[in-house]
Amino acid sequence: MELIQTGILAMEEASHVLIINQSGMEPVLQDGDIVYIRLQSEGFTNGDIGIVVEEEQAHVGYIYVNDNQVILVRPHSYLKTFELSETCYILGKVIGFTRTFHNPTQTDNNTQEDESDDGKNGTDLEAAG
Secondary structure (H helix, E strand, O other): OOEOOOHHHHHHHHHEEEEEOOOOOOOOOOOEEEEEEEOOOOOOOOEEEEEEEEOOOOEEEEEEEEEEEEEEEEOOOOOEEEEOOOOOOEEEEEEEEEOOOOOOOOOOOOHHHHHHHHOOOOOOOOOOO
């Protein structure tokens, strides 16, 4: 299994991005991780980390493909078998992730607005198109 731990390389190759939420993939992937996905429905090596979509719900795990079935395995003994169909398919392979670290002892000083800020000091940001 090859998993790139840097977002920069994976971002160039990725076609989709998902945020991990209660995936059960700890310690490999943790809540809040951003995963980069390359669309592909075949060509997996058993044990690759991939995304299976079932009725619009995305599931992440180690993928094992067997004919018309996908077995999704997660650490800590999770195992689920999916029957491939129009509503259940492999979205792609996880090719990398970005993890942000949060220091629980650090306070967020950016939550209060500075009333003296007239917008001319370069702190305003625009969303990229």
